[in-house]
Amino acid sequence: xxxxxxxxxxxxxxxxxxxxxxxxxxxxxxxxxxxxxxxxxxxxxxxxxxxxxxxxxxxxxxxxxxxxxxxxxxxxxxxxxxxxxxxxxxxxxxxxxxxxxxxxxxxxxxxxxxxxxxxxxxxxxxxxxxxxxxxxxxxxxxxxxxxxxxxxxxxxxxxxxxxxxxxxxxxxxxxxxxxxxxxxxxxxxxxxxxxxxxxxxxxxxxxxxxxxxxxxxxxxxxxxxxxxxxxxxxxxxxxxxxxxxxxxxxxxxxxxxxxxxxxxxxxxxxxxxxxxxxxxxxxxxxxxxxxxxxxxxxxxxxxxxxxxxxxxxxxxxxxxxxxxxxxxxxxxxxxxxxxxxxxxxxxxxxxxxxxxxxxxxxxxxxxxxxxxxxxxxxxxxxxxxxxxxxxxxxxxxxxxxxxxxxxxxxxxxxxxxxxxxxxxxxxxxxxxxxxxxxxxxxxxxxxxxxxxxxxxxxxxxxxxxxxxxxxxxxxxxxxxxxxxxxxxxxxxxxxx
Amino acid sequence: xxxxxxxxxxxxxxxxxxxxxxxxxxxxxxxxxxxxxxxxxxxxxxxxxxxxxxxxxxxxxxxxxxxxxxxxxxxxxxxxxxxxxxxxxxxxxxxxxxxxxxxxxxxxxxxxxxxxxxxxxxxxxxxxxxxxxxxxxxxxxxxxxxxxxxxxxxxxxxxxxxxxxxxxxxxxxxxxxxxxxxxxxxxxxxxxxxxxxxxxxxxxxxxxxxxxxxxxxxxxxxxxxxxxxxxxxxxxxxxxxxxxxxxxxxxxxxxxxxxxxxxxxxxxxxxxxxxxxxxxxxxxxxxxxxxxxxxxxxxxxxxxxxxxxxxxxxxxxxxxxxxxxxxxxxxxxxxxxxxxxxxxxxxxxxxxxxxxxxxxxxxxxxxxxxxxxxxxxxxxxxxxxxxxxxxxxxxxxxxxxxxxxxxxxxxxxxxxxxxxxxxxxxxxxxxxxxxxxxxxxxxxxxxxxxxxxxxxxxxxxxxxxxxxxxxxxxxxxxxxxxxxxxxxxxxxxxxx
Numbered sequence: 004x005x006x007x008x009x010x011x012x013x014x015x016x017x018x019x020x021x022x023x024x025x026x027x028x029x030x031x032x033x034x035x036x037x038x039x040x041x042x043x044x045x046x047x048x049x050x051x052x053x054x055x056x057x058x059x060x061x062x063x064x065x066x067x068x069x070x071x072x073x074x075x076x077x078x079x080x081x082x083x084x085x086x087x088x089x090x091x092x093x094x095x096x097x098x099x100x101x102x103x104x105x106x107x108x109x110x111x112x113x114x115x116x117x118x119x120x121x122x123x124x125x126x127x128x129x130x131x132x133x134x135x136x137x138x139x140x141x142x143x144x145x146x147x148x149x150x151x152x153x154x155x156x157x158x159x160x161x162x163x164x165x166x167x168x169x170x171x172x173x174x175x176x177x178x179x180x181x182x183x184x185x186x187x188x189x190x191x192x193x194x195x196x197x198x199x200x201x202x203x204x205x206x207x208x209x210x211x212x213x214x215x216x217x218x219x220x221x222x223x224x225x226x227x228x229x230x231x232x233x234x235x236x237x238x239x240x241x242x243x244x245x246x247x248x249x250x251x252x253x254x255x256x257x258x259x260x261x262x263x264x265x266x267x268x269x270x271x272x273x274x275x276x277x278x279x280x281x282x283x284x285x286x287x288x289x290x291x292x293x294x295x296x297x298x299x300x301x302x303x304x305x306x307x308x309x310x311x312x313x314x315x316x317x318x319x320x321x322x323x324x325x326x327x328x329x330x331x332x333x334x335x336x337x338x339x340x341x342x343x344x345x346x347x348x349x350x351x352x353x354x355x356x357x358x359x360x361x362x363x364x365x366x367x368x369x370x371x372x373x374x375x376x377x378x379x380x381x382x383x384x385x386x387x388x389x390x391x392x393x394x395x396x397x398x399x400x401x402x403x404x405x406x407x408x409x410x411x412x413x414x415x416x417x418x419x420x421x422x423x424x425x426x427x428x429x430x431x432x433x434x435x436x437x438x439x440x441x442x443x444x445x446x447x448x449x450x451x452x453x454x455x456x457x458x459x460x461x462x463x464x465x466x467x468x469x470x471x472x473x474x475x476x477x478x479x480x481x482x483x484x485x486x487x488x489x490x491x492x493x494x495x496x497x498x499x
Numbered sequence: 500x501x502x503x504x505x506x507x508x509x510x511x512x513x514x515x516x517x518x519x520x521x522x523x524x525x526x527x528x529x530x531x532x533x534x535x536x537x538x539x540x541x542x543x544x545x546x547x548x549x550x551x552x553x554x555x556x557x558x559x560x561x562x563x564x565x566x567x568x569x570x571x572x573x574x575x576x577x578x579x580x581x582x583x584x585x586x587x588x589x590x591x592x593x594x595x596x597x598x599x600x601x602x603x604x605x606x607x608x609x610x611x612x613x614x615x616x617x618x619x620x621x622x623x624x625x626x627x628x629x630x631x632x633x634x635x636x637x638x639x640x641x642x643x644x645x646x647x648x649x650x651x652x653x654x655x656x657x658x659x660x661x662x663x664x665x666x667x668x669x670x671x672x673x674x675x676x677x678x679x680x681x682x683x684x685x686x687x688x689x690x691x692x693x694x695x696x697x698x699x700x701x702x703x704x705x706x707x708x709x710x711x712x713x714x715x716x717x718x719x720x721x722x723x724x725x726x727x728x729x730x731x732x733x734x735x736x737x738x739x740x741x742x743x744x745x746x747x748x749x750x751x752x753x754x755x756x757x758x759x760x761x762x763x764x765x766x767x768x769x770x771x772x773x774x775x776x777x778x779x780x781x782x783x784x785x786x787x788x789x790x791x792x793x794x795x796x797x798x799x800x801x802x803x804x805x806x807x808x809x810x811x812x813x814x815x816x817x818x819x820x821x822x823x824x825x826x827x828x829x830x831x832x833x834x835x836x837x838x839x840x841x842x843x844x845x846x847x848x849x850x851x852x853x854x855x856x857x858x859x860x861x862x863x864x865x866x867x868x869x870x871x872x873x874x875x876x877x878x879x880x881x882x883x884x885x886x887x888x889x890x891x892x893x894x895x896x897x898x899x900x901x902x903x904x905x906x907x908x909x910x911x912x913x914x915x916x917x918x919x920x921x922x923x924x925x926x927x928x929x930x931x932x933x934x935x936x937x938x939x940x941x942x943x944x945x946x947x948x949x950x951x952x953x954x955x956x957x958x959x960x961x962x963x964x965x966x967x968x969x970x971x972x973x974x975x976x977x978x979x980x981x982x983x984x985x986x987x988x989x990x991x992x993x994x995x
Contacts, residue, residue, distance in 0.1 A: 188686060188689070188716075188717035189685070189686060189688070189689045190686060190946075193685045193689045220684075221684035221685075222945065285781075315814075315831045325931070325933050328837075328892070328896070328931050328936070329892065329895055331937075332892075332930060332936065335811045335835060335936070338831035393950065396824070396825065396828075396951075399824035400823055400825065432824075435821070435824050437821050440824070440827050440831070441824070441827075448946075449688070450686075450714075450715060450944075454889065
């Protein structure tokens with residue numbers, strides 16, 4: 004099993020110059036806060052991730068003036084390239100794309116950023132009850148780990164049930180599903196306890212849950228899980244759980260040559276000095292018919308504002324006049340999940356010679372799912388693992404050395420002693436990032452979608468909302484971010 | 500059934516001068532932000548509610564210098580007096596106290612604020628299935644509404660079960676309960692569905708839940724509910740559900756003569772110009788061994804900082820260095836519940852002549868529980884009702900006239916045509932208040948306490964946390980706020 008991500012930057016590599024393949028960022032870095040203290044534009048966009056940048060692109064194409072205010076010293080938000088000490092690049096955030104993720108694919112194509120297949124040759128590895136079991140992913144079960152037959156049967160029924168229920172959830176208004184009230188009053192854990200009754204089936208679903216959401220089943224509303232599954236498709240192809248978890252034909256199918264941040268960086272380059280870095284937005288105030296957006300080092304006057312940051316961060320901006328209660332309380336109820344990414348670099352992807360594809364599903368350790376994150380030419384090997392939910396929280400206050408030791412212990416367990424001595428090791432700890440404070444995306448506990456869902460996208464006066472959390476397709480993914488930018492640009496153009 | 504509250508101010512009555520019985524506030528109003536732009540003290544306290552003011556009192560008594568930075572133009576936070584158009588005062592926030600609430604009682608005693616019994620003579624009223632049933636509260640069932648026998652029996656078992664489970668929850672560390680994991684993985688709704696199987700029993704528990712938490716059972720972790728019950732006592736008397744819901748011998752037993760805000764106002768008066776109003780805190784930055792706390796109009800340098808505001812508002816302050824992930828993510832996961840208070844004023848408490856005590860439990864309408872909020876001399880009548888949870892959210896965007904109409908419709912249903920024409924009507928809408936954004940207190944969904952509970956009180960460097968949400972006894976009540984202030988003062992004095 005696997006998963007696709009929307010993440011961001013490594014704290015140790017803060018400067019834009021540190022970004023690998025950063026040539027395309029040159030135009031962007033010209034737009035520093037010091038260069039301009041006030042601007043007057045049609046639309047001020049808060050957040051220079053894929054959502055904000057896509058909105059800017061479409062608004063500019065329609066002849067509107069914009070400024071994108073980005074808090075960090077780089078664009079990309081939860082999508083970030085990390086330079087490796089010995090050269091090369093790896094990804095600290097969202098990196099995979101897959102079928103039906105049409106909008107991120109179209110955007111990358113337009114920028115000349117090519118894709119390549121996620122390494123998926125050889126066998127997956129199940130580590131369970133202290134035993135390693137390699138298994139082929141092209142057999143009858145696809146990539147479902149070979150637990151006991153009763154567990155497999157139970158898991159198949161559970162998966163089919165989830166997909167069936169997800170089909171009953173309108174992606175643009177999950178709260179209108181006929182059974183929305185019933186599904187939004189219980190945790191995913193409660194539902195799994197009643198349905199994934201075979202322990203090994205529960206194990207499979209638990210791993211799927213933490214892999215997809217970086218959250219434990221107890222943290223999630225069943226309705227939110229069903230919405231997320233339903234959203235894992237496009238307008239013509241309904242979402243399925245399998246599309247979320249698979250590599251081949253799933254959300255982890257492809258990667259970007261040169262690293263995923265090349266997409267937002269390339270997009271930012273086309274926007275030039277419309278993108279202002281190091282400009283965290285503090286207040287959004289209406290003044291007559293216009294808005295005054297105040298960021299560190301720059302104040303922008305605009306007719307409309309697009310807020311394209313995650314809901315819990317949007318809550319930390321001061322709004323004048325106050326936001327309606329529904330919107331404010333929504334942002335109190337969509338916390339970021341908990342995740343870190345750990346990438347160990349080796350001279351070669353040595354596991355390939357052992358017939359392994361680098362993908363692990365494990366019932367123990369701090370890392371319960373991994374990927375081969377090596378570059379397309381395999382000039383070096385990269386093992387990438389997610390530290391998620393409870394495991395991420397346990398390590399939030401640990402030193403990088405402690406995290407490294409815990410991660411490498413797991414990698415040795417899965418791949419042998421060669422894994423003990425990487426040439427380098429990089430860690431992206433999203434919970435500790437000022438401008439994300441968790442990841443990959445917001446999650447919803449019971450009661451949130453049915454009571455507050457409509458406030459996700461409902462504009463407040465001239466303030467419009469974007470970001471992957473607002474997308475009706477591929478919410479939580481790079482594709483959802485791009486879709487949200489396209490949607491919000493249309494929304495603004497309709498009234499501006 | 501009934502309940503006690505920690506709430507705050509009416510937006511229409513913003514000025515301190517508008518506060519009834521405001522003589523004691525004179526000293527406080529002298530301490531305006533304009534009078535001092537910088538201060539250097541031992542302890543900066545963020546928030547001038549009961550928690551912050553109590554902490555200030557104890558620190559001053561120990562010889563430390565303090566400043567209390569209050570965002571509003573009044574002290575009291577979620578405790579506020581509302582002046583009535585024709586004279587007199589009513590309460591928009593926390594107003595009741597009861598047995599084992601020793602610390603708020605001691606504080607009020609020390610300030611000379613007397614208590615009187617909440618009006619409780621005559622019969623309660625059950626409105627259910629379109630029928631009104633008055634019932635005595637001194638019978639075998641106490642104040643339990645007379646639903647069918649099967650429902651009463653079921654509700655009694657459920658109540659006993661909750662109390663039994665609550666006894667297994669250590670109030671200072673609910674996450675260490677032997678069954679914490681089991682109880683924190685499900686919603687209270689899921690547990691009720693399995694245990695309150697008779698519909699009328701479920702009705703009783705639902706009303707108890709919204710009355711206590713202003714939240715629906717689906718929004719709450721079972722463990723959080725059990726903790727809240729366990730906390731409804733003191734060090735020698737374990738909490739019970741009944742103590743939360745009762746008037747006589749319960750949390751709604753007594754009120755304060757002159758209105759509950761006289762307590763924080765009196766306390767603020769003793770602190771003089773140490774209290775600074777209109778000073779919302781924006782940043783808390785460590786600079787070497789000291790902290791710089793920046794509020795609108797004033798900057799304070801301090802050795803220690805006490806943050807005494809609700810967690811979701813504490814999240815909106817900028818911290819430098821960043822808070823640990825555990826603390827930040829905790830504040831993303833403790834949203835304010837949803838509540839408003841509606842008080843209709845009549846020439847007389849006319850329901851008393853009908854043998855009613857003004858307390859209603861209803862299965863319909865925007866108001867499902869009411870109190871006789873008349874002054875001790877009954878010189879006029881006041882019917883107070885809570886608009887809670889889903890009902891509050893439905894009305895958040897409604898005009899005051901619309902809310903008034905909906906409330907009076909309910910009051911007429913319960914108390915007859917005389918209720919249709921109050922002499923005045925006041926509304927306190929906590930969800931719409933900038934410096935509360937919901938109420939009465941924070942709530943926890945499944946998974947929060949077990950993963951983030953320890954971060955509730957754990958100091959971060961020189962930053963300490965207070966507020967009723969941090970109290971181990973009477974969390975959610977005025978008493979908890981006072982206890983938290985006393986605890987945090989001890990905590991600071993131990994290191995300062």
